[in-house]
Amino acid sequence: NAGVTQTPKFQVLKTGQSMTLQCAQDMNHNSMYWYRQDPGMGLRLIYYSASEGTTDKGEVPNGYNVSRLNKREFSLRLESAAPSQTSVYFCASERGGGGSDEQYFGPGTRLTVT
Amino acid sequence: KQEVTQIPAALSVPEGENLVLNCSFTDSAIYNLQWFRQDPGKGLTSLLLIQSSQREQTSGRLNASLDKSSGRSTLYIAASQPGDSATYLCAVRMDSSYKLIFGSGTRLLVRP
Numbered sequence: 001n002a003g004v005t006q007t008p009k010f011q012v013l014k015t016g017q018s019m020t021l022q023c024a025q026d027m028n029h030n031s032m033y034w035y036r037q038d039p040g041m042g043l044r045l046i047y048y049s050a051s052e053g054t055t056d057k058g059e060v061p062n063g064y065n066v067s068r069l070n071k072r073e074f075s076l077r078l079e080s081a082a083p084s085q086t087s088v089y090f091c092a093s094e095r096g097g098g099g100s101d102e103q104y105f106g107p108g109t110r111l112t113v114t
Numbered sequence: 115k116q117e118v119t120q121i122p123a124a125l126s127v128p129e130g131e132n133l134v135l136n137c138s139f140t141d142s143a144i145y146n147l148q149w150f151r152q153d154p155g156k157g158l159t160s161l162l163l164i165q166s167s168q169r170e171q172t173s174g175r176l177n178a179s180l181d182k183s184s185g186r187s188t189l190y191i192a193a194s195q196p197g198d199s200a201t202y203l204c205a206v207r208m209d210s211s212y213k214l215i216f217g218s219g220t221r222l223l224v225r226p
Contacts, residue, residue, distance in 0.1 A: 043203070
């Protein structure tokens, strides 16, 4: 039982390049989330998926797209990376709907855009 | 707009001391509150989840309390150890929404 896994762990991109961050959970959770963590800004929600087949915008969705590929996997895509997207990205999952459960986080992807 | 504040931003204590970390929030209509631990360069580890109807939760040497009316939660760590050194984050959820609102964390150092 690996919990929440993320790939890659580190990535350096040039401005304008694209990439997809992968996230998978093996806990049979319904809800999944993407956050970014920046010094002085804390953790902010980018997108979430309340259940398989649905996605919704969070606090800072601009410049990102997501895909809930199946119940296990939730990917985050940067179509044209910008230096402002340099951050640490965390994926999280939660068992049920309604927001009553704990969120479990992955180890993060450290992204630098030059 | 809900705001979550954690004071102090950093705390250094000698090993063995009992300590309290504070979390305050401006809107008392929360659904639940979750405490996390984050080690340097790592993800967040969930420590305790308190539902709005609960007053406290305990796990080992950790005890978290919730006072909705005053907009406060505290995380009590008993008999602190160097391995407790980490950043502790609290996060609140409003009215069964999916969004967690995080505080900026308290960076704890427990000195041997």
